[in-house]
Amino acid sequence: MKKSLIFGFVWAQDGFVRLFTHSVHTHKVLLGPGIEPFRWLLGRWRAWRTFELAAKSVPAYRAFLAERGSAPTLRPGKDLARAYAAIPEMDKDSYIKRWSIPERSLGGKLPRRGVVVDESSGSSGTPTSWVRGRDERLATRQLLQVGFTRTANGLPKQPFVLNAFSLGAWATGMNVTTSLTEATMIKSIGPDRNKIIATMKEFGPGYTYIILSYPPFLKALFDDDRIDWSAYDIVAAFGGEGISENMRNHILRFAHTAFGSYGASDLEINIAIETDYTVELRRAIAADPELAARITRQGEYGVLPMVFQFNPYDYLIETNEEGELVITIVRKQNINPRIRYNIHDRGHVMRLRHLTPILKELGHQNVIDEQFLDLPVLFHYGRSDLSVDYNGAVVAPDALRDVIYADENLLGAIENHRLISFEDADGDRQLHIALQLTEAATASGTLDEAGYRPKVIAELRRANGDFNNAILTAPDGTLPTIAFYGYRTGPFQRDGAKLKNEYAWQLTADEIGLWDVNLDDSCTR
Template sequence: MKKILIFAFLAVQERFVRLFMPRVSTHQLLLLPGIESLRWTLGRWRAWRTFELAAKKVPAYRQFLAKHDFPGRLPGNGTVYDEFSQIPEMDKDSYIRPWSTEERCLGGKLPRRGVVVDESSGSSGVPTSWVRGPDEREATRQLLQLGFARTSKALDKQPFVLNAFSLGAWATGMNVTSSLTDVTMIKSIGPDKDKIIQTMQEFGTGFTYIILSYPPFLKALFEDTRLRWQDYDIVAAFGGEGISENMRAHINKYTHGAFGSYGASDLEINLAIETDFSVALRQAVAEHPKLAARITKQDEYGVLPMIFQFNPYGYLIETNDAGELLVTIVRRENINPRIRYNIHDRGHVMRVRDLKPILREYGLTQVLSEQLLDLPLLFHYGRSDLSVDFNGAVVAPDALRDVIYNEQALLDAVENHRLISYEDAAGNRQLHIALQLNEQATESKELDVERYLGHVVTELRRMNGDFNNAIRTAPDSTLPTVAFYPYRTGPFTDDGRKLKNEYVWQLDGDEVGDWELDFSYTAQQ
């Protein structure tokens, strides 16, 4: 009886929402403050309903549950969250690859019309195709338009969106373009500095340019001296990877603000967004170690988390025992449901109502003053499957990124970075930390690289206690090495050929010995 009443209520409530589906104002109503508990509860009920719908109508999911000896329904006797947490999690290897796209669709077949196919970047392997039906694309469109409306409301000039995400079949570039075309002026350029600069020169300073791209591209764009950036009004939005607060400050020299979005091709491109409140909280975490220890896992992962806000009415986000995020898209409209999907990102969720007393306790009223939405917070620490192990410690490329971006000289000089794990001739696992100098730093040779070689290791040890202990106990022959490489040399020879930067390499042999090292350093215990 409990399930029947809940599902009937959801049907009535969602039918009401669908009557106003073309209106962004409907979604704005769902984000009003004061109904945080309602959103939280409805999201869990919708996840329950979506699970049982998928278990009934998706052939692959029925087989997946049978393989795990799990029934296709929840008892409904305890709390939804506790019962939902018993459902087996899925990921690309356990669910996406074993079954065909059709088998993973509602009814076991693809709709004849209205389906868009895009693909992931393939950063962890071969690119994967994803199908999105008309209803879920409409939902994504409205969420992106809502975010855009909030951004553009504060602008004095007409907004002009320059979409510099990679175009073609890639999920982000495609969805951004299709979602924003009917609400703003947009030019989809892709990551091409020349065309962006040419466009801004052509259209002049009468617009506020909202430039969307990956953080490394934004940094390189604003450092291009062909344009007088101070003459233009610019807002930056980024996705694909995180940034340090020093990097944000660097980009903000050229813009009115830089805000990130969290998403994934496997799920959706805009699961969560940075807000003024989440950015202020992140900066407070960076400045107050006691606050960081209280609400984050920064000490455990050795990296300052990105902090976003998300709508629990649309997504149920959990954390498994390994510290990885499990995401359920709770909308029943998705033709290819994902239930407790593990994208292998580290993170956790915290409700604003639980955070407020802690901020007051530390006297951080200035952070509280930035709070507009009472949406829960998502703390994100990067990919769990794109880290490397060293003597029992986990080292994340995001931690190396923060070391580089938190030192102005390195921020100005380093083009890319990479953690390289390989096996030497004696069979020992080694860690090589590679940093690529940009063209200017390579030519000028102004960076005191010998000074910063040791600095990189020292900072990584300071940020990550496990890594520090791992170095202290490692045999001398396996201590990590650090090297700076001139632009497009060594492990960076082929950089720029892929959609996204590669930050981790796992090599089978001692290929590092083939690279010419002008400056190298071996960590000291």
């Protein structure tokens, strides 16, 4: 088929979608089973069309491409995937920070009406503003409502959403509120345990409370004994970071459902979602080393990936040579296009046509039986730029999280965790593993810290072969250290000042001296 004919069909189809997808029910049809190859191919053509539009109409993107040589072209007979892979990646440093928001917008200016500005904190804590036009907000709203409607239809009571994401200008909380207001009863509270508990007591147990927040907040909320959780019907939904399956099981003691969503303020808040299928698949991966080896990079990263499904008609997700996700929002209506945007997360994509035969071969029919959507699967291993290097090995905070959450005593006693990489006075790179106790665990002093220090190290070594080898070959005086800290002490004394938890630090020798860090407890070879 000629390129012009394909683009003509894409543009006509876009018009159809815009005309008829104001209905959530119509949007469900576009996510229905049986048209997976159609969605996959069309999404790639839409991505190329959006690239050409941005290259023509966005001043910053024209300059960005000019710096990197001529823009790729799609010639007759040239493979679309190969042509698209030739487009240079962008990220926050190489693109977002270098040009103003109008320069990054279609036509070099922002529309006069219909633009909403939100912001993200970023890992540094410095806010970055993001602009979203009417059409892209409509698309986000529709996707959130589709997921919510499917959940709400199976609930025994009237749903009542408690939005406990951070509010104000922050992207997630703001977009959740605007997206779900038309679909349900909602109260936007923010991450405030007192207000959530007070609201539930005021309205009583006659509702199904759908509580949305970050995983650490949900854990702290459900550990609060000021309310009888068993008297309430609860659904938990989380975003912002992953969880272990043990943490999910902990949450499921209080909520009958616990699903996560993958997104980013840099892009959109709901790019991919967990489903019954992906949760069952993730549990199968955790239990079956052969399955994990066949379909994941768990052995390389030492982390059980979060598993999501996404719509390739809306997002083109690739993996670069460094194992990082490169994402394109393929809709041409976005006023600030992001083309092959490197979010600096580790991950990869697998289509069901490739995954299902492996599941059948290894006897995981129970996973196949949970399939509802024939959407591709996204494996996500956490942020690449928050991992730390130790003697040639990559150690991820998510791996430490999984170790903590796998043990019931640690799960209840640990408030936060952090990997601290620093250079000592001799110029050697050191790794310190810091674990912050909860207020209750600090006060009780009952956790067997001496017994758990070697256990945590041993589990990290077991999960990550590269880390184990790094310890075996580490120079004398550079073995990792590990310590427990009382609540809001040592390297955690400033916790709570930023929007999100910090899980990794790269420090200098002078900076490490600013913190009361206990470096006496080392691991052994």
